[in-house]
Amino acid sequence: MAAKTQKAWSTQTELGKQFGLTAREVGAYLTELGLKDGPRATERALSADLATERALKDGTPFYVWHTERVTELLTSRGLEPVAAETATSSGGAPSGRQDAPPRPTDGYATVIATDGSALGNPGPTGWAWVDQATGESGAGGLAHGTNNIGELIALREALRHVGPDGDLLVRADSQYVINVVTKWAPGWRRRGWRKGDGKAPENLELVKEILELAESRRGRTDFEWVRGHAGDVHNERADELAVAAARAAAAG
Incomplete structure (x- = not known):
């Protein structure tokens, strides 16, 4: 079976799940890397295609991050991904883990x-x-x-x-x-x-x-x-x- 392709873009919440961190903790690391300034991605992050702006249905802007490349940068800061979940559903089949959709509160510090x-x-x-x-x-x-x-x-x-x-x-x-x-x-x-x-x-x-x-x-x-x-x-x-x-x- 072919390996599952990693999602191209992730919210801070989704990135945090890989390392057992909160979205705010991920934001602190992104700030240290010079990729985030307050609630916004920096020009450096945008120009390097490490981040891109999206908007919720109500027009509230938020940023998503290039999953693979930003994960590599976070790993370079000494972070270690947590073990993958192996929980199963009541029927015995592996329970799929779906990325949570962006929340209206994600765009705020x-x-x-x-x-x-x-x-x-x-x-x-x-x-x-x-x-x-x-x-x-x-x-x-x-x-x-x-x-x-x-x-x-x-x-x-x-x-x-x-x-x-x-x-x-x-x-x-x-x-x-x-x-x-x-x-x-x-x-x-x-x-x-x-x-x-x-x-x-x-x-x-x-x-x-x-x-x-x-x-x-x-x-x-x-x-x-x-x-x-x-x-x-x-x-x-x-x-x-x-x-x-x-x-x-x-x-x-």
Whole structure:
């Protein structure tokens, strides 16, 4: 039987499977090799045909890598491919391993899930963020607040954690927070921090801090709404941390 031809192009996730690495760890090696700069392939990688740009259905760009040549370069860095999987299906035949399709989050250096929770709303309040790639998280609480305040603090602390560099995707189940940053706050600022009815926006100091952090970033900052309590593992984890922080604040 002829040997199976190796796939010509691979995502970082697919390359990582060969070495037992995460997509982010592969990205770090590609950066060391001068093939990647932030979330993008370098001109060197593109001109040498080591990478090429693709786009998801929604137009989000991402890069794929020449499987054979980039695998050789990673091996030259001392990486060793992991043993091939030999698991079998219930019928006894080898189970085929299919490459995972690119995810909408693959084009970002960092993807963060955020959430906030107020017991009683208003009441003791918690906030939390979770880095989807590394599993890092942050959480905290305050004695009195609202769900919206918890959501805003979660975003502020996530932006502080990530810093100004690298393209960032924030995944939140609060349309209020997303609309504040992407739609409403710039208009409030143009009107001297007044809403259309002439009143001052709620949680204004938090909003100003967040807008300053977002606008000072050198990388792109995008937002994605996630339906809460719908099984998204990272959203659920952020919710658990925020609720736990709110309960801790209530216990005093």
